[in-house]
Amino acid sequence: MNPCLGCGACCVSFRVDFHPAELSGGTFQWDTGVPPSMVVRVTDRFVRMCGTDVQPPRCVALVGNPGSEVACSIYASRPSPCREFGPEHxxxxxxxxxxxxxAL
Ligand code: SF4
Structure with missing residues (x-):
């Protein structure tokens, strides 16, 4: 089993910022793009996944219980920081x- 499916620690630990072009309707999309309703605007060049800039952080797209069973509700459309992060970091x-x- 993919160990990330029983973890979710990164989704409840870090800010997730990315370029607005990755939003649904943007010019650069993974699958259908990140729903705009799930982000807050930081600057013209950055948006942030809701929930990742509060204490304690928890990304609005995360479902389940971190440490036991989790899933990303927008997995196919998740933004680039999530695609680039992994156990090798x-x-x-x-x-x-x-x-x-x-640690893994
Ligand atoms: S978008 Fe998905 S993978 Fe990225 S932090 Fe949120 S729940 Fe985790």
């Missing part, structure tokens, strides 16, 4: 520690 181990899980 040191920050993954840090995020997992935050929710009481060992």
């Amino acid at each position: 040191e920050a993954c181990a840090r995020a997992r520690r935050r929710i009481g899980l060992p």
Whole structure:
């Protein structure tokens, strides 16, 4: 099983910022693009997934219970920071520690 499906630590740990072109209706979309209702505008060049800039953070697109069973409700359309992040990054181990899980 993909260990990320039993984790979700990154989705409850980090800010997720990306270019508005990745929004639905934008000029650069993964699948259908990120729903605009799930982001807040930061600047003309950045939007942020709702919920990732509050304490404690939790991305609005995350469903389930971090550390047991989770899913991204917009997986096919998730933005580039989420696509680029993975267990090979040191920050993954840090995020997992935050929710009481060992590094992968
Ligand atoms: S968009 Fe999906 S993968 Fe990215 S932080 Fe939110 S729930 Fe996690």
